[in-house]
Amino acid sequence: MSRGSWIFILSLLGMIGSWFGTVLYPQIQLGRMVETRTVPDGQVYPVARPGLAAQGREVYRSQGCYTCHSQQVRQEGVSVGLAITKVGTNQTALVEAILRIAPQWRRDQVTAGLERLPFQVMDGVAAAEAERARRPLEAAGATTMVTVRPVGADLARGWGLRRSVAADFLWDHPVMLGSQRVGPDLAGVGSRLPDENWLLVHLWDPQIHTPGSMMPPYRYLFEVRPAAEVASQDALLLPEGKGPGPGKVVVPRPEARALVAYLRSLEAKAPLFETPVILPAGLSGTSALSVHAAVERP
Amino acid sequence: MKVVEQRERPVETGRLPMVKGEAGQPGEKVSGGFWAVMGWVGGGAFGWVVAALLSLIASIKFHSPGFWADTPLLTYGRVRVAALQGMWWGGAVPLLFGAMLGWMGRSAPGGVRFSGLALLGAIVWHLGACLGIVGVLLGHTTGYDGWGMPNAAVWVCVAGLLLFTVSVTATFHNRGERGLQLAHGFLWAGYLWLGWVSLAAFVLLGLQPVRGVLQWLVDAWYVANAQMVAGTLLGWGILYAWLPVWTGRPLYSRYLGMMTFLGLVMLAGWTGVTPSAPVPAWLPVLATVTTVLCIVPWTAAWLNWRGSVSRCGCVLWRDAVACFAVVGCVAFFWSAVGKLGLHVPGISTVLEFTWWEPARHWAHVCGFLGLTGVAGTYAWLRSFPEREGRAVAARTQFWCLTAGLVLCVAPLAVAGIVQGLSWQDPSVPNVEVLRRTLMWLRLSTVGELLMLVGWILFCVTLSSLALKRGRACWSDGWRRITTPLQEQETAK
Numbered sequence: 001m002s003r004g005s006w007i008f009i010l011s012l013l014g015m016i017g018s019w020f021g022t023v024l025y026p027q028i029q030l031g032r033m034v035e036t037r038t039v040p041d042g043q044v045y046p047v048a049r050p051g052l053a054a055q056g057r058e059v060y061r062s063q064g065c066y067t068c069h070s071q072q073v074r075q076e077g078v079s080v081g082l083a084i085t086k087v088g089t090n091q092t093a094l095v096e097a098i099l100r101i102a103p104q105w106r107r108d109q110v111t112a113g114l115e116r117l118p119f120q121v122m123d124g125v126a127a128a129e130a131e132r133a134r135r136p137l138e139a140a141g142a143t144t145m146v147t148v149r150p151v152g153a154d155l156a157r158g159w160g161l162r163r164s165v166a167a168d169f170l171w172d173h174p175v176m177l178g179s180q181r182v183g184p185d186l187a188g189v190g191s192r193l194p195d196e197n198w199l200l201v202h203l204w205d206p207q208i209h210t211p212g213s214m215m216p217p218y219r220y221l222f223e224v225r226p227a228a229e230v231a232s233q234d235a236l237l238l239p240e241g242k243g244p245g246p247g248k249v250v251v252p253r254p255e256a257r258a259l260v261a262y263l264r265s266l267e268a269k270a271p272l273f274e275t276p277v278i279l280p281a282g283l284s285g286t287s288a289l290s291v292h293a294a295v296e297r298p
Numbered sequence: 299m300k301v302v303e304q305r306e307r308p309v310e311t312g313r314l315p316m317v318k319g320e321a322g323q324p325g326e327k328v329s330g331g332f333w334a335v336m337g338w339v340g341g342g343a344f345g346w347v348v349a350a351l352l353s354l355i356a357s358i359k360f361h362s363p364g365f366w367a368d369t370p371l372l373t374y375g376r377v378r379v380a381a382l383q384g385m386w387w388g389g390a391v392p393l394l395f396g397a398m399l400g401w402m403g404r405s406a407p408g409g410v411r412f413s414g415l416a417l418l419g420a421i422v423w424h425l426g427a428c429l430g431i432v433g434v435l436l437g438h439t440t441g442y443d444g445w446g447m448p449n450a451a452v453w454v455c456v457a458g459l460l461l462f463t464v465s466v467t468a469t470f471h472n473r474g475e476r477g478l479q480l481a482h483g484f485l486w487a488g489y490l491w492l493g494w495v496s497l498a499a500f501v502l503l504g505l506q507p508v509r510g511v512l513q514w515l516v517d518a519w520y521v522a523n524a525q526m527v528a529g530t531l532l533g534w535g536i537l538y539a540w541l542p543v544w545t546g547r548p549l550y551s552r553y554l555g556m557m558t559f560l561g562l563v564m565l566a567g568w569t570g571v572t573p574s575a576p577v578p579a580w581l582p583v584l585a586t587v588t589t590v591l592c593i594v595p596w597t598a599a600w601l602n603w604r605g606s607v608s609r610c611g612c613v614l615w616r617d618a619v620a621c622f623a624v625v626g627c628v629a630f631f632w633s634a635v636g637k638l639g640l641h642v643p644g645i646s647t648v649l650e651f652t653w654w655e656p657a658r659h660w661a662h663v664c665g666f667l668g669l670t671g672v673a674g675t676y677a678w679l680r681s682f683p684e685r686e687g688r689a690v691a692a693r694t695q696f697w698c699l700t701a702g703l704v705l706c707v708a709p710l711a712v713a714g715i716v717q718g719l720s721w722q723d724p725s726v727p728n729v730e731v732l733r734r735t736l737m738w739l740r741l742s743t744v745g746e747l748l749m750l751v752g753w754i755l756f757c758v759t760l761s762s763l764a765l766k767r768g769r770a771c772w773s774d775g776w777r778r779i780t781t782p783l784q785e786q787e788t789a790k
Contacts, residue, residue, distance in 0.1 A: 004478075007556065011487055011563045015494060018527075018567030021584065022519040023502070023512075029578060030512055062437035064375020070651055074574040156724035164576040166511040174441035174503075175513045179572070181651040184728045206363070212729045214360060214736075216367040216374050 036167055038270045040278075045270045048171040049262070056262025059255045061174060063218070070178035071187045071266065075163030076152035078276070081123035082130045085280045087114055088141025097140040101133040118280040120147065148278040160188035161269040162277050168268040183215055190267040197237050199260045200252050208242050221256035224248050331403040331410025332682070334465065336764050337420030338396030339675045343757040345388025345427055346668065350750040352381035352431075357743040360736065371435045380434040382659075383446045386524075387455065388427035389753075390667040391492070392420065394532040397674025398485045399466055401539045404678060406472040416465035423458030426451045442503060442513065444521035449504045452496075459493065480555045484535030487563065492528035495520050511576055522570030525662060526592075526637070527562055533630065533667050534558065534599060536674040537623055541606050543677065544620040545613075550605025554598045561595025569637065573646045589641040596634045603627055618689040618696070619680065622673035625700050629665025632707065633658050648722065653735065654714030661707045664749065669699060672756060679763065691759050698752030705745030713738035 035044050049057065060066070087094060091114065098110050102121050105113075113119035121144075122133060130146045137144050150162040164187050169175045193199060201208055204222055206215040222236065224244045235249035244250055252260075271277035356378040359365050366372040403410035410416060430451030433439070438448040447455075466489070470482070499520035502508050508516060538555060542548055549555060568588035571581045607614055607624075614620040636658030639645050649655075676692060713735040720731040 007483070007560065010560055014560075014563035014565075014567060015491065017564070018519065018523060019498065021568060022522075022570065022581070023498070023516055026515050026577065026581065027508060027512055031509060033510060061439065061441035062376075063373060064379045064439060066441060066443070067375045067378045072574060072576055074647075074650075076647075153722050153724055157721075157728075163574075166576050166578075168576065169514075170510045172510065173507055173513065175511055176441045177511075177514050177576070179443045179651065179655060180653070182732065210729055212733060214363050214732055216359060216363045216365075218373070219368055220370050 030166055033166065033170060035170070036272060039273050039276060040271075043270070045272065046167060046170050049265045052258050052261040053265035054262075055254075056258035056260065056265075057172065057176075059221075059259040060262055061176060063259075066176035066178040067180065068178075068182035068215070069184070069186045070181050071185065071268075072164040072177050073160035073162070073185055073187045073268070074152050074154045075150045075275075077150075079124045079149045079151045080127045080130050081125060081147045081149065082121045082133050082137075083145050083147050083280050084114065084119045084121055084137065084142045085117060085145055086143035087117065088143070090141045094137065094140040094142050097136045097142075101136060118145075123147075123149070145280050146278065147280070148276050150275065150277060154185060157184070158192060159185040161191070162271065162275040164268055165272060165274055167272060167274075183213075186263065186266055187268045188266065190264045191269055194264060196260055196264065199263055200236055200256060201238060203252075203256055203259065204236060204238070204250060205242065208239060218256070221253050221259070223251045223253060225251055331399070331413040331416070331469075332767060334410050334413035334416035334420065335396050335400040335403065335678065336760065336767075337417045338392045338399060338423075338462075339671070340396075340757075340760045340764060341420055341424035341427075342389055342391075342393030342396055342671065343753065343760050345384055345392060345424070346390075346753040347750070347757050348431065349381050349384035349389050350746065350753050352377050352384060354743070354746040354750050356381055357739070357746045360739040361743065370437070376435050376437060376439070379439050379446050380431050383434055383439075384427065384431045385663055387430055387447060387451075388424070390529065390663050390671065392423060392427070393671030393675065394529075394536065394667060395462060395466075395489075396420075397536050397671050397678065398489065398532065399462070399469065400678035401481070401536070401674065402466060402469045402473065402485075404681065405474055406469050407474050408472070409469075410465060411468035411472050412465040415461045419458045419461030419465065421458070422461060423455050426454030426456075426458055429454055440503065442517040444517045444524070445499045445503050449500075452500050452504060456500075463493075479539070480549060480552050480559075481535045481539035483559060484531045484538055484555075487559065488528045488531030488533075488535055491531060491563075492524060495523040495528065514575070515571070515577060515581070518570035518572070518575070519567070520570075523567045525659075526566040526569055529662070529667050530562055530566065530630070531559070533626070533670040536670050537603075537627065540620075540623070540674060540677045544617060544623070545606060545610050547606075550602050550608075554602035554605075557598040558595045558602065561592065561598060565592050565595065569641070572650060573641060573643070574650060586641045586643065586646075589637060592634070593638070596631070600631060618692045619673055619676040621696055622669045622676065622699075625696075625703070626666045626669035626673060629661045629669065629703060629707075633662035633666060636661060636711070648718035649714055650718075652714035652717040652721075653710045653739070654718070657707050657710035657714060660703070660710065665703050665707065669703075672699070675760075682763070682767070691755060695752050695755040695759065698748050698755060702745045702748030702750075702752055705748060706742045707745070709738040709741040709745065713742075 035046065037043065038045050048054075084094075084098075094114070095107065095110050098121055099105060099107065105121075110119075113121075121137070122130060125133075127146065134144050134146065152163070154160065155162070164177075168187070169177075198209065202210070202215075203218045205217050205219075206213040207217075225248065227235070227247050227249045230249050230251055234251055236252060238250060269277075355366070355372060356374055359367075359374045359377075363374075370376075399410060399416060403413075430447040433448035433451055434446060439446045440448065470486075499516060502516045503513060503520075507513060538549060565588045569585050569592065571577060571585040573582045573586065575582055611624075614624055636654065639649050640655060640658070672695075716738065717731055717735045720726050720734055
């Protein structure tokens with residue numbers, strides 16, 4: 001066979017190879033994906049976005065919001081720890097046990113921590129160490145939980161509870177992961193900013209809540225109407241001095257309400273098999289850190 | 299592949315002379331296709347102007363977020379997507395196709411075959427690109443980063459591409475020299491590759507969309523293949539086609555050329571998946587490994603370039619046409635380094651999602667593909683007498699584009715590093731991170747402005763050449779019509 005034929009065959013292999021490896025095989029692996037169950041609650045995940053949120057996804061696409069906001073939270077690893085969820089009856093013995101297994105704590109810090117449960121006793125240890133430390137605490141009457149907390153710079157910013165996975169986007173079309181972040185990541189914005197009025201005000205004028213923001217105002221998603229014509233519950237609640245003027249109110253158009261519904265539906269936080277998150281109720285990924293820091297403060 | 303080396307006239311600097319041996323009817327040999335090639339490159343130049351203008355508007359919004367914010371058509375998200383799509387579909391691709399057709403027509407007796415079809419194809423293609431840009435501005439983008447053109451526009455572009463295919467295939471078949479040059483392989487592979495990935499992306503994203511995160515995977519695959527493989531092959535094809543003409547000697551090594559070719563087609567198509575993508579872990583790992591392995595074809599391309607221009611680098615730099623290729627080549631190697639930075643573990647954690655990727659994109663599409671296309675166009679135009687006396691305009695355009703490119707890419711890259719490093723500290727709020735990058739983003743606006751001026755100059759140069767040629771054709775035709783019959787018979 002001539003050299004030209006070999007080059008042709010190799011080129012064809014390269015052409016088909018990248019398609020097979022990057023498109024066809026992932027299609028075999030992910031194409032038949034169905035809803036999964038959260039761990040350990042067993043809830044169905046993900047649920048398709050409700051109608052208004054689905055309409056909002058179209059507004060998000062049409063406005064090109066994905067050019068400035070990503071929807072993929074990065075994770076650098078997990079931190080295994082131990083948390084106390086119930087103190088039991090013998091607090092003195094429990095404090096002594098905690099001081100034995102976690103000598104970095106001071107007695108007053110432990111006492112303060114036990115008053116605000118759940119109390120993260122250890123963090124960033126090996127799973128075996130957490131299991132070993134669990135026994136003396138349970139012997140002292142406490143109820144404990146080995147915690148698994150995803151960590152990373154994005155998570156520390158509060159952009160999510162865990163990394164984004166393929167299951168999060170199962171029912172989305174189009175999937176707008178974004179490749180650049182001018183603004184913050186929005187994968188978990190529904191959990192972070194659940195207030196509808198806050199989001200609408202942010203769309204009307206980003207400078208109100210976030211001075212210095214480079215986000216453009218989306219005023220064309222709103223209408224300014226005489227106050228007398230509009231029912232009070234439909235009008236946007238703007239801070240004093242930020243409104244359109246006396247006798248006038250700002251009313252969000254359906255597109256703005258749909259966009260906000262979509263943003264509120266972005267809650268990629270369910271613990272899944274591929275992204276385990278085991279934290280006691282009341283202790284989120286970021287609040288675990290803040291509790292830790294609050295307790296550490298003298 | 300039997301490779302025939304080109305050996306043509308030495309470089310002449312400062313002016314853009316005619317092809318040797320064509321003094322009687324300058325450019326006659328290649329004139330069968332002037333309007334076809336001009337249709338592609340002229341439209342491409344106009345596409346670049348539109349894309350650069352939109353990009354400038356997007357950049358100005360970092361000076362004042364409220365700038366045209368009340369106009370839905372010109373909100374940042376839409377303008378930026380329109381600029382990126384316009385840059386690719388309206389600027390880079392038609393310019394490269396035009397340069398490819400021009401070079402192939404040059405080596406075929408009688409020039410471009412079916413030039414009417416090629417011209418019609420250009421018109422249809424540009425109509426599709428215009429529809430696409432307007433569609434994106436009206437909010438009909440697809441939502442994908444790479445494959446952003448509305449479906450209707452793609453159908454129109456496909457029609458234009460098919461017409462182009464007929465002409466370029468016939469022109470290639472009609473070539474005077476039957477042996478194949480290295481550039482033929484690069485250009486054909488790039489052209490077919492682009493058709494293949496565009497078709498696959500159109501089907502899998504536009505017509506029968508795949509589910510869930512696979513949409514993003516298909517888009518990432520399309521971007522890697524269209525830009526890193528097809529675009530790169532077309533760009534290097536144009537360079538390899540004209541380098542022997544500019545340097546006056548054959549390419550340094552066709553083996554290095556083949557290594558570049560095979561390395562690109564075997565490896566670069568796998569590099570699209572970003573390190574933190576929400577896909578099975580083997581995909582980002584594979585993308586990282588192949589990106590690192592791409593050092594081999596990139597190095598081969600570098601060695602071949604260095605060997606080919608050794609001892610005549612200064613001559614090339616002074617040449618009013620080849621200097622575009624030199625800067626384009628530098629931009630390519632910069633974008634290759636940028637691509638590596640996005641995949642190497644550790645560094646990628648800092649640079650991902652930052653302005654580093656737009657900087658790399660600018661260097662590759664605007665720098666490498668854009669300037670290579672300009673070099674190919676001007677090199678082809680040297681065959682025509684209308685080109686005489688345009689060296690100053692070309693030089694001005696060159697400096698505008700080069701300075702604009704540097705002022706655009708370097709600040710964006712620095713902004714990317716600043717942004718990435720700032721994000722590593724969770725206590726720094728996002729607004730503060732943005733504030734730290736603002737100075738660099740605003741500096742890049744100057745680059746955008748210079749680039750716009752450069753593309754406008756390119757557009758004006760081509761338009762004036764086309765006008766000149768059109769006027770000459772019209773005068774010639776008019777003279778023939780108005781010549782008395784008796785005189786014609788006497789002449790016979």
